[in-house]
Amino acid sequence: MHGDDLTRVPTRTRALLQQWVDEFVGLNAHPLVDISVAVQDGVDGRDTGLVIVQLGNGGADMHMQPRSLDSVEWEVTLTSRPGDLTLSPFQMSALGAQVAVAGNLCAFLQFKSLEWDRMSGMHD
Secondary structure, eight states: OOHHHHHHSOOOOHHHHHHHHHHHHHHHOOTTEEEEEEOOBOGGGOBOOEEEEEESTTOOEEEEEESSTTOSOEEEEEOOOSSOOOOOHHHHHHHHHHHHHHHHHHHHHHHHHHHHHHHHTSOO
């Protein structure tokens, strides 16, 4: 990207991502899923934000972000665990529900990004 192109990129700031996360949590609260938005410096020091999801029951943490600076497609990275995790059937079901919440959050953020970018005139 050239310098002029960077000014046209619809930036999803930490504050904007926090708004979206707050909206999602208001509709889909889950007691064992902790969602936060961290500061992340993007290209040229831009505030791009990084969504972090911490799963209860000792599950892996994950972070979510657009695939690239101007992409409306989001991706999830699961962090590695230091060791094995042994769960009861009920704990496994709870972990599955938490992962489903995280998947729904990522889809929600992708939808909000597309909507935001369309409003900015950046994507059709």
